[in-house]
Amino acid sequence: MSDQIYHLENRQIFSLTGPDRLNFLQGLITNDIARIRNGGALYAALLTPQGKYLFDFFLYTAGDTLYLDCEKNRATELYRKLMMYRLRSDVEITDDADRLMVISSSRPLEDALSCHQDPRLPELGYRAITGELPEGCVSPGKEEYDHQRLGLGIAEGVDDFIVDKSLALEGNMEELNGVDFNKGCYVGQEITARTKHRGKIRRRFVPVKIEGSLPAPDSPITDDNDREIGQLRSGRDGMAIAYVKLENIEFGRSYSCGTSKVIPWKPDWMKVEEHV
Template identity: 25%
Template sequence: MNEWIAALGGRQVAEDRVEFDQAAPGAPVPARLALEDTVMIPLVHLGVLDVAGPDAEKFLQGQTSAQVTLADGEFAPLTCFCTPKGRMLANAQLWRVAPEHYRLAMHRSLVGPLVDLLKKFAAFYRVELSVRDDLALLGLIGREAAALAEVRFDIIPPKTWHQAGDADIQVLAHPGPRPRLLTCLPAEQATEAWQRLAEHATPVGNAVWRLHDIQAGLAWLDASQGDTYLPQMINWEALGGISFKKGCYTGQEVVARAHFRGQVKKRLVRAQLDGSLLPELGSTIRDAEDKSCGEVLAAELDAYGEAEVLAVMSTKEPLLPLRVAGQKLKLLKLPYPIERLDPEALAAK
């Protein structure tokens, strides 16, 4: 865990999970604080990879589902990296830090494997891959998130899936039930930034950010889930994470065929359990006949102590009731339609 997080009271409970002890007895649970106030979060589950050099744009264009030219310093698209069979190895957010310098944020467990893969192709380009352990990612959620970012970083927050800032500090807006901002800054500045933010925001663990991802219908794969799903199985095209207007990239033919022929037999769904037991990732969802119909992709406790999940399930109508880990599962509505959203249109909004 980063030293600055420990110095400010953070407690590592897993490799990619940090908690903060709430000071006052009877204080609201962290997830509820995000509904009622403004919270700040160390996003320790995310890692950063930089791709820089004269051929950076050309290199990424051949590897990723994003139309890289759209990452122009304002729009910061979702993207993914696939196998030749179209299965995702990693999904990420892409933004441009400076000319010939791009940045990717993804689950930290995927950064190393992705670098190992990309190095095989990078040798043919004037490009450098850099794992940026010297950067910190901070999250802000709540009604004052935008105002705090503007005052503390002197950056006017952008609209969703866009970026603002400069080569040192970038602020990116993410969707969710409350205003949500991700800030990327040098780790050496994180302590001071955290202390300044703490004057008006409450520190909480990164489970709260992950809960808001679930509520936004946004799944971030980890190393255990790589090479398993087509991008459409986590609704990536409905979130603007696939350009169907760009040229070839690894896996493009399979991804395009699945889209145009309607061959996606599994989809990401949002659901709530009737208890507070968090199912393990990969837990099987079973229907009324005890047949497997899906698996859990992400799970966190909500503001009322109930488990909310993202799951990949068969597109066939399930036989109710559904159960997972001994608990009933109720399907919830996603906050977006399951239809193609071209990143080209999203960038123009």
């Protein structure tokens, strides 16, 4: 099987430097920055104080620099939010959009500035930061990457999450190693912990197979009684992510979405009780 190397043109890099760079993020994000204090990759989110989704992103350490890999079309919003929280922290946040790019690869890239296994699932391969495109890289490569991501049933970014509405646990961030329940306080921690311990996650982002043409994002999904049970989010090549009420679906059953049918399925990594 040939290497799969994709330039993720929809991603942007910020560099965080300064002695407070790790502690600054530790009080903000859903994951424990200590996990990568000495190197590695971390998946995490920044939430509202009410525990609602704002941004998800990846963090990588390399020497005295912490790299933040985020959605390009929301990078300005994220920068403003980080600057709002920075206060007196001794940290500099630099926009490296013109200098660095994000690569998804099926193998490690030796010449990358940073390259680590995707912290969500090993099947997603490696994420790398480079200053130039590697040999054999598909650019732009988001479509090919999305095909892989959707095939594994993974929600990502605002193509799937709904800003100021979705909860981190609804986006399966616990199963995908994006939330740490043993770290100290962070923004939205109380609601996230309460949701976890009550065990009541009524909605989830679940993968669906599409029979027919791909409906538009936010198209309602209905059951045989024409009752809305969720909405479609991102999709491609007969695969999509849906935001559904768990109590109203059965995995493997067919539902309507416009003129097409959608069939929810449960990946091996997803921990969710089926409501039958």
